[in-house]
Amino acid sequence: MNTQTELNKSLFSTRNDVNTERTALNDSLKNTVSGKILDAETNEPLAGVIVTLRKGNNSTTTDKNGLFTLNIPENSLTDLMAFGISFVGYIYQEYEFKRQDLPIHKDQIFLHGDITLLGEVVIIKQKRKW
Numbered sequence: 851m852n853t854q855t856e857l858n859k860s861l862f863s864t865r866n867d868v869n870t871e872r873t874a875l876n877d878s879l880k881n882t883v884s885g886k887i888l889d890a891e892t893n894e895p896l897a898g899v900i901v902t903l904r905k906g907n908n909s910t911t912t913d914k915n916g917l918f919t920l921n922i923p924e925n926s927l928t929d930l931m932a933f934g935i936s937f938v939g940y941i942y943q944e945y946e947f948k949r950q951d952l953p954i955h956k957d958q959i960f961l962h963g964d965i966t967l968l969g970e971v972v973i974i975k976q977k978r979k980w
Contacts, residue, residue, distance in 0.1 A: 883933055883947070884919040885956030887912050889963075896937060896961060904932040904944065922952070940964055 887899045895916025902909035906926040912918045920933060932946045940961040947954055 881922040881924070881927065881952055882919055883922070883952075883954045883956075884917070885954075885959050887916045887918065887935065887937075887959045887961060890960035891963065896940075899935060899937040899940075899961070902934050902936070904934055935959065935961065937961060 883901075887896050887901075888894060889896055895912070895914070897912055897914045897916065899912040899916070899918070900909055901912070901918045901920050903920060903922060903926060905928070906923075908920060908922060908926060910918050910920050922931070927949055929949050930946060931949065932944050934942060934944045936942045941964045943959070943961065945956075945959075
């Protein structure tokens with residue numbers, strides 16, 4: 851074999867590898883829900899918000915900019931799905947979507963503070979007996 855033939859085979863192989871990786875990446879992005887979560891009152895991004903697929907064990911958290919990407923594996927796909935958003939001190943939200951709508955990107959999801967008034971709290975300290 852001459853050097854030109856080996857080079858052509860090498861380039862062809864590399865192109866196929868890149869195309870395979872690109873296809874795999876596109877397939878993985880196809881089954882995603884992504885977006886940005888903000889505080890409804892201040893419009894500030896919320897870091898550490900938990901985003902969970904309703905059926906399944908898939909979840910993710912938002913980064914410091916409030917951004918998230920939730921990957922949905924093939925075996926979790928159904929015709930109608932939902933993802934939930936929860937964060938301490940905020941009202942839980944859930945969004946339903948259809949499989950054919952994937953990928954989904956929500957530019958802004960606003961979480962509202964949960965104002966729950968607690969009743970009286972009594973703290974009792976006992977004296978130690980030595």
